Amino acid sequence: MASPRKDGPKGRHALLPSPATAAAAAGRWFERHRQTMLIMDAVCIALLFLLHIFTATVPSFSLGAAVSTVAAALASLIFLTVVWKGVVPAVICALGIALMHGSIVLPYNAPPDPQFPDEFFNNRPPEQHPSAKMSFHVAVEMYFALGLAMVAMSMIIAYRPSLMFTKNRPQSVEEMWNRYPLWHDNVELVGGRLEPSVPALTLMDERDRYLMWRYEYVLADIYGRPHLVRPDGMVPQKSTSFVRDRASGLIMGVPRFTGYFA
Incomplete structure (x- = not known):
């Protein structure tokens, strides 16, 4: 005699994999496609670099929302390929892509040149007013360079941590x-x-x-x-x-x- 079929919420939940099993399966999938992940990271970083050059040279305010969305999507793909390798590379990568994304969208939010009062310079007029355009240009370049360095460090920690070891480190x-x-x-x-x-x-x-x-x-x-x-x-x-x-x-x-x- 066939056993009765167990339906209902409890039976359906028994067929679903546990979070630990799903995480282990995802980790095995990422490990099998490790080289593909590295190629995708290189492509995303190259596209972010092109966006960085585009926004720095052609700051078209009508494309600000589209550029921000594309940059966020590319940054998310980079983060997805690193987050499964551990907390430390994930945190470093998150900070790096945040800086890179900020450097790309920053030219669309630049304020006008500030006008400082004379009291700020000890009641003496400045010889030359600081330029907000130049300040933002320096900030954009520094943010992108620092973000790119942090993303590269997170990828080294995730995929090739031996590069961070010293030459004469003690053996395990x-x-x-x-x-x-x-x-x-x-x-x-x-x-x-x-x-x-x-x-x-x-x-x-x-x-x-x-x-x-x-x-x-x-x-x-x-x-x-x-x-x-x-x-x-x-x-x-x-x-x-x-x-x-x-x-x-x-x-x-x-x-x-x-x-x-x-």
């Missing part, structure tokens, strides 16, 4: 240990003879065995090459020596728990 723990191969209890021929393997714990002293709960892997020199060995693994008896810290004398290795370093 994962990078430090990934350069060593794992020892898989394999047996190798040495001088044409098969060397017997023994548990790694038998080659350690009592203090080392007592501290083995801290290690996921220990660093050992096997056949003249450093390897990462499991504490309960098998190693060649005569061709294995453990690498120790010079200061403490303890065996070096990958910590099993966060906060314990050896």
Whole structure:
């Protein structure tokens, strides 16, 4: 007998994906189209640059609303390609596109040249009145340049953060240990003879065995090459020596728990 169909609001909501699932799916889609996003960002920035030149040279007030709408649409597309990469690049990008958009629409809202009273200059007439046109021209150029720099920084943080790293920055723990191969209890021929393997714990002293709960892997020199060995693994008896810290004398290795370093 077929089960009754569950309709109603509860059944319909059960078919809808959760916000976390939808966000994960959107992130995977953006990651697959990463190169397309970068190309679209370059096109949008180029179009914003053309709009910036157009408004600075031909400030046609009848086109102010249309130019502002196009600039807002292009800025929104740039923000959409960066916001999914995290809060920091999203905030920097939002500030940058706000400055770029403001520099494009600013010429359509320029006031007339101000007339400052003589009291502002200590009761002496100025030699030359400041020009609002020149002030707005400088502000437009500076706003657009600063906004473009912030957008470029947000894209670097989002897509290529390694460019922001210093050359001699400290290596992470994962990078430090990934350069060593794992020892898989394999047996190798040495001088044409098969060397017997023994548990790694038998080659350690009592203090080392007592501290083995801290290690996921220990660093050992096997056949003249450093390897990462499991504490309960098998190693060649005569061709294995453990690498120790010079200061403490303890065996070096990958910590099993966060906060314990050896």
